[in-house]
Amino acid sequence: MGISHHRSDRDYVLGTHDAEIERLGFQHAVWRDEVLAAWGGAGIGRGSRVLDVGAGPGFATLDLAEIVGDVGEVVAVERSTRFLELLKGEAQARGHRNIRTAELDLMHDPLPPPSVGAGFDAAWCRWVACFVPDPGLLARRMAEALRPGGTAVFHEYHEYATYRILPVRAEITAFVEAVFETWRAQGGEPNIARVLPRLLVDAGLEIVSVRPLARAARPGEELWNWPAGFVRVNTPRLVEIGARTVAWGESVLKAVDEAERDPASVFITPTVLEIVARKI
Numbered sequence: 001m002g003i004s005h006h007r008s009d010r011d012y013v014l015g016t017h018d019a020e021i022e023r024l025g026f027q028h029a030v031w032r033d034e035v036l037a038a039w040g041g042a043g044i045g046r047g048s049r050v051l052d053v054g055a056g057p058g059f060a061t062l063d064l065a066e067i068v069g070d071v072g073e074v075v076a077v078e079r080s081t082r083f084l085e086l087l088k089g090e091a092q093a094r095g096h097r098n099i100r101t102a103e104l105d106l107m108h109d110p111l112p113p114p115s116v117g118a119g120f121d122a123a124w125c126r127w128v129a130c131f132v133p134d135p136g137l138l139a140r141r142m143a144e145a146l147r148p149g150g151t152a153v154f155h156e157y158h159e160y161a162t163y164r165i166l167p168v169r170a171e172i173t174a175f176v177e178a179v180f181e182t183w184r185a186q187g188g189e190p191n192i193a194r195v196l197p198r199l200l201v202d203a204g205l206e207i208v209s210v211r212p213l214a215r216a217a218r219p220g221e222e223l224w225n226w227p228a229g230f231v232r233v234n235t236p237r238l239v240e241i242g243a244r245t246v247a248w249g250e251s252v253l254k255a256v257d258e259a260e261r262d263p264a265s266v267f268i269t270p271t272v273l274e275i276v277a278r279k280i
């Protein structure tokens with residue numbers, strides 16, 4: 001069977017189901033302050049034309065739409081029909097007429113231009129480069145979509161294996177190993193930020209800044225539910241896609257429950273690298 005041009009929603013390793021959408025919304029909320037700082041530093045403001053690359057259900061898109069205002073524009077590109085339908089509904093409900101969406105596969109389709117001007121002022125890409133089989137192509141497409149002087153902002157992992165629980169629990173370590181295995185099996189690379197600066201420079205951008213984002217959370221803190229929540233949502237998904245057994249899944253979920261009840265527990269998050277690059 002050939003690879004279809006637009007893959008079905010089911011093909012994406014993390015899925016597009018309701019629990020994943022809820023997780024993406026929570027994830028955006030706990031990272032929002034860092035994201036707003038990154039966008040501000042990159043000059044995204046009122047009137048900016050911004051491309052949201054692999055926008056998912058568009059939690060960042062909606063924030064960007066508020067920031068750029070009516071005189072600006074946000075174009076959300078994404079492969080999942082389901083995610084884009086959600087975004088379109090929410091944009092309409094909130095009265096955002098400055099959001100456009102394009103359903104496309106970043107590996108197969110060109111990126112759309114802004115409705116005004118030769119290229120976007122900025123492109124935002126978070127946790128997407130880690131899923132595409134050819135991140136160099138992604139970097140080149142994003143570079144082409146920007147105007148000269150336009151800025152690309154990435155939040156991608158450079159050290160996913162820092163994702164662990166202290167005191168160490170073998171089940172959580174095994175969960176992280178399953179993530180590495182399944183992303184790589186679909187052509188992705190969790191530690192993609194390690195090569196992004198090289199790929200961006202080769203695509204005609206100059207690196208403006210890099211910043212590691214390393215965090216840790218204890219039970220009861222809001223942030224705890226980011227690493228713990230991913231374990232809880234992705235473990236059934238790993239079983240569903242046949243990567244692991246039901247019994248394995250139960251052991252992982254039990255381990256995260258037990259860790260949550262232990263006041264000594266610390267969840268260390270997978271380390272993100274913020275990369276800001278400018279088109280020359």
Ligand SMILES: C[S@@+](CC[C@H](N)C(=O)[O-])C[C@H]1O[C@@H](n2cnc3c(N)ncnc32)[C@H](O)[C@@H]1O
Binds near residue numbers: 079132
């Ligand atoms: C972890 S989600 C991140 C979504 C969003 N950027 C955010 O930060 O909330 C990864 C997204 O990349 C999209 N994606 C993965 N590969 C893609 C491709 N080849 N073309 C278009 N979208 C893709 C998925 O459908 C999913 O919405």
